[in-house]
Amino acid sequence: MAAEGLSVIVTSGGLGPTADDLTAEVVAEFCGRPMVLDEELEARITEIVTPLMARWPGVDPEAVLAANRKQAVVPEGATVLDPVGTAPGLVVPSAGPRPGPTVVVLPGPPRELMPMWRTAVETEAFKQAVAGAEVTRREMLRLFGIPEAEIAVTLREASAAGIELSALEITTCLRRSEIEVAVRFPPAAEDSYRQLLEFIRERHPRELFSEDGATIDQQIASTLLERGLTVAVAESCTGGLMAGRLTELAGSSAYMLGGVVVYSNEAKSGLVGVPAELIESVGAVSVEVARALADGARERFGASLGVGITGVAGPGGGSEEKPVGFVCFSVCSDSGSLTRSARLPGSRSDVRDRSTTVALHLLARLLRGDSD
Amino acid sequence: MAAEGLSVIVTSGGLGPTADDLTAEVVAEFCGRPMVLDEELEARITEIVTPLMARWPGVDPEAVLAANRKQAVVPEGATVLDPVGTAPGLVVPSAGPRPGPTVVVLPGPPRELMPMWRTAVETEAFKQAVAGAEVTRREMLRLFGIPEAEIAVTLREASAAGIELSALEITTCLRRSEIEVAVRFPPAAEDSYRQLLEFIRERHPRELFSEDGATIDQQIASTLLERGLTVAVAESCTGGLMAGRLTELAGSSAYMLGGVVVYSNEAKSGLVGVPAELIESVGAVSVEVARALADGARERFGASLGVGITGVAGPGGGSEEKPVGFVCFSVCSDSGSLTRSARLPGSRSDVRDRSTTVALHLLARLLRGDSD
Numbered sequence: 017m018a019a020e021g022l023s024v025i026v027t028s029g030g031l032g033p034t035a036d037d038l039t040a041e042v043v044a045e046f047c048g049r050p051m052v053l054d055e056e057l058e059a060r061i062t063e064i065v066t067p068l069m070a071r072w073p074g075v076d077p078e079a080v081l082a083a084n085r086k087q088a089v090v091p092e093g094a095t096v097l098d099p100v101g102t103a104p105g106l107v108v109p110s111a112g113p114r115p116g117p118t119v120v121v122l123p124g125p126p127r128e129l130m131p132m133w134r135t136a137v138e139t140e141a142f143k144q145a146v147a148g149a150e151v152t153r154r155e156m157l158r159l160f161g162i163p164e165a166e167i168a169v170t171l172r173e174a175s176a177a178g179i180e181l182s183a184l185e186i187t188t189c190l191r192r193s194e195i196e197v198a199v200r201f202p203p204a205a206e207d208s209y210r211q212l213l214e215f216i217r218e219r220h221p222r223e224l225f226s227e228d229g230a231t232i233d234q235q236i237a238s239t240l241l242e243r244g245l246t247v248a249v250a251e252s253c254t255g256g257l258m259a260g261r262l263t264e265l266a267g268s269s270a271y272m273l274g275g276v277v278v279y280s281n282e283a284k285s286g287l288v289g290v291p292a293e294l295i296e297s298v299g300a301v302s303v304e305v306a307r308a309l310a311d312g313a314r315e316r317f318g319a320s321l322g323v324g325i326t327g328v329a330g331p332g333g334g335s336e337e338k339p340v341g342f343v344c345f346s347v348c349s350d351s352g353s354l355t356r357s358a359r360l361p362g363s364r365s366d367v368r369d370r371s372t373t374v375a376l377h378l379l380a381r382l383l384r385g386d387s388d
Numbered sequence: 389m390a391a392e393g394l395s396v397i398v399t400s401g402g403l404g405p406t407a408d409d410l411t412a413e414v415v416a417e418f419c420g421r422p423m424v425l426d427e428e429l430e431a432r433i434t435e436i437v438t439p440l441m442a443r444w445p446g447v448d449p450e451a452v453l454a455a456n457r458k459q460a461v462v463p464e465g466a467t468v469l470d471p472v473g474t475a476p477g478l479v480v481p482s483a484g485p486r487p488g489p490t491v492v493v494l495p496g497p498p499r500e501l502m503p504m505w506r507t508a509v510e511t512e513a514f515k516q517a518v519a520g521a522e523v524t525r526r527e528m529l530r531l532f533g534i535p536e537a538e539i540a541v542t543l544r545e546a547s548a549a550g551i552e553l554s555a556l557e558i559t560t561c562l563r564r565s566e567i568e569v570a571v572r573f574p575p576a577a578e579d580s581y582r583q584l585l586e587f588i589r590e591r592h593p594r595e596l597f598s599e600d601g602a603t604i605d606q607q608i609a610s611t612l613l614e615r616g617l618t619v620a621v622a623e624s625c626t627g628g629l630m631a632g633r634l635t636e637l638a639g640s641s642a643y644m645l646g647g648v649v650v651y652s653n654e655a656k657s658g659l660v661g662v663p664a665e666l667i668e669s670v671g672a673v674s675v676e677v678a679r680a681l682a683d684g685a686r687e688r689f690g691a692s693l694g695v696g697i698t699g700v701a702g703p704g705g706g707s708e709e710k711p712v713g714f715v716c717f718s719v720c721s722d723s724g725s726l727t728r729s730a731r732l733p734g735s736r737s738d739v740r741d742r743s744t745t746v747a748l749h750l751l752a753r754l755l756r757g758d759s760d
Contacts, residue, residue, distance in 0.1 A: 036560065169448070268651075274651045318654075
């Protein structure tokens with residue numbers, strides 16, 4: 017990367033206390049700087065680690081502090097980024113005779129890396145490294161209900177329609193059953209981006225659900241909060257993951273009342289009142305039982321909205337009529353309901369995770385006023 | 389990598405149908421092979437994609453098949469690995485005048501990559517590339533209840549005690565609150581590994597819970613199945629993730645009866661019978677309520693074992709006495725119970741995820757016969 021003339025290199029990981037964490041040392045050598053103990057940083061890490069030690073009775077605190085001291089040895093002249101966990105980040109300008117890249121050294125865990133990156137870009141050392149560079153914009157579109165290959169067709173057609181795609185860096189990714197279209201572009205390509213957005217809007221009016229990067233989870237949370245609605249879940253094959261997803265965002269207790277995971281038929285009847293005769297006649301995996309689960313959850317928790325999910329997550333338990341990946345969904349409110357079945361591809365873990373996405377999109381449709 | 393004389397390079401990702409999926413083309417150029425359409429492979433992909441199309445009404449099947457045809461254009465002379473999803477893998481030997489590395493091209497999604505890697509290593513092309521190479525062993529130890537810095541101390545002391553660690557490639561990783569110690573070594577270093585294992589066993593007799601790579605989830609599942617026991621969960625701050633984790637493994641319906649996610653106090657009382665006066669007097673986040681949740685879950689589902697979790701996942705809702713990350717756990721059976729509280733570090737998502745790990749280890753201890 018240095019040979020290609022890049023101005024900034026970002027590393028992540030390898031900043032821990034163990035001997036295999038070599039990043040700081042390797043970067044120091046690369047940037048032509050000796051490693052020195054930063055005593056202020058050492059004191060800061062000690063301050064962070066000492067209360068944590070209280071959780072580990074029986075561990076020799078001296079030995080642990082020595083191990084963590086390693087993390088305070090940094091390249092001379094580097095800008096230190098305050099630790100979010102126990103590992104400090106670094107911005108290390110080249111000290112060689114010729115100008116080389118500045119290296120931004122971040123810890124591996126995403127929850128530490130992300131806030132520290134935001135700190136890093138505000139440092140003088142970073143600003144000097146990127147002085148004069150153009151700010152690239154990044155937009156994120158999300159679609160649900162089309163295969164990834166279809167977005168490739170859309171992009172080809174947009175290009176054929178005369179939209180200047182070469183000015184845009186477009187990455188498409190299939191994630192949790194949704195298509196993410198990330199577009200990066202310099203300010204001069206703003207018009208091309210606007211044209212592409214309009215083209216996608218026209219071609220996929222129902223499928224394009226987010227133009228500002230907001231996830232379906234965030235959209236549903238906003239809608240529920242705005243309208244003062246509450247939700248409850250009764251789920252079988254997703255085994256708690258749907259409730260887990262609805263409680264993922266901070267503040268979810270304002271709209272999520274709770275859920276039941278009803279794996280056994282007895283639990284389906286006993287906890288949310290699905291009639292045993294219904295299970296007997298149509299089977300536990302059926303749109304009828306999904307509907308009864310949604311109604312039962314809504315009623316049992318006194319929620320505005322109910323969600324019911326039942327399906328075959330696999331790898332066992334499939335039949336010709338109801339194969340592995342066959343999942344039934346129902347969402348209901350006082351004004352109506354939507355009930356669907358789908359055959360989802362992938363492993364047990366894929367089927368469970370994708371089911372939560374499908375259920376969230378069904379819930380979003382109900383909130384938009386759709387009803388069977 | 390080629391310049392360093394490596395025999396095999398493995399790539400993952402970039403095999404999809406969209407224009408930004410360039411891996412096969414780049415590898416072909418690198419290996420000195422032209423790209424050719426493999427008609428047999430095209431037929432195979434069509435066969436896979438056609439039934440999937442049925443799920444996407446309104447999509448032009450011709451256009452999608454054209455997009456997928458791209459995936460059947462492969463480097464001439466490459467060994468094609470049958471797709472697990474729709475993307476084929478490749479084993480591409482160098483065609484240059486000098487011997488270069490063989491490139492193994494795998495798709496990005498782990499569920500496709502993993503089985504295709506196992507297929508790749510069985511191909512003639514791969515075997516030729518690694519002919520004469522030594523088979524490296526990999527062992528995985530798992531520990532719970534010590535900080536990562538402590539394992540660094542253990543490794544230093546093992547070395548000081550004369551164990552030849554230089555023959556072992558040791559990687560430590562903190563994952564979901566557990567320490568993973570992965571050790572890779574050539575057959576000649578078997579003795580050093582045995583000595584290290586013995587050293588860790590002696591130094592961390594309670595913390596070392598897995599010597600064969602088995603996860604705590606797998607260990608609990610095996611024990612429950614062996615003894616014919618069942619389990620049920622009542623959880624608050626983990627919002628369904630504990631039930632989700634206990635239903636993650638195939639066949640979990642044999643031991644997991646179900647769970648309730650009781651976010652509101654009304655649900656705690658109404659669904660699993662936690663006395664409202666108890667919540668009133670000690671607070672919803674308390675060891676007493678955790679215990680009542682465990683008992684209630686066990687009774688409500690008629691399970692052998694009950695698990696109760698209540699805590700402050702954050703970022704809001706913390707107090708001086710019960711700060712963000714404070715979580716109470718209880719597990720019970722007909723022979724006893726274990727109830728604990730802990731202060732877990734990290735974000736909302738970390739606290740929720742780590743809570744499930746702590747609860748599983750508490751359950752494992754109850755199954756080993758520990759009791760308050």
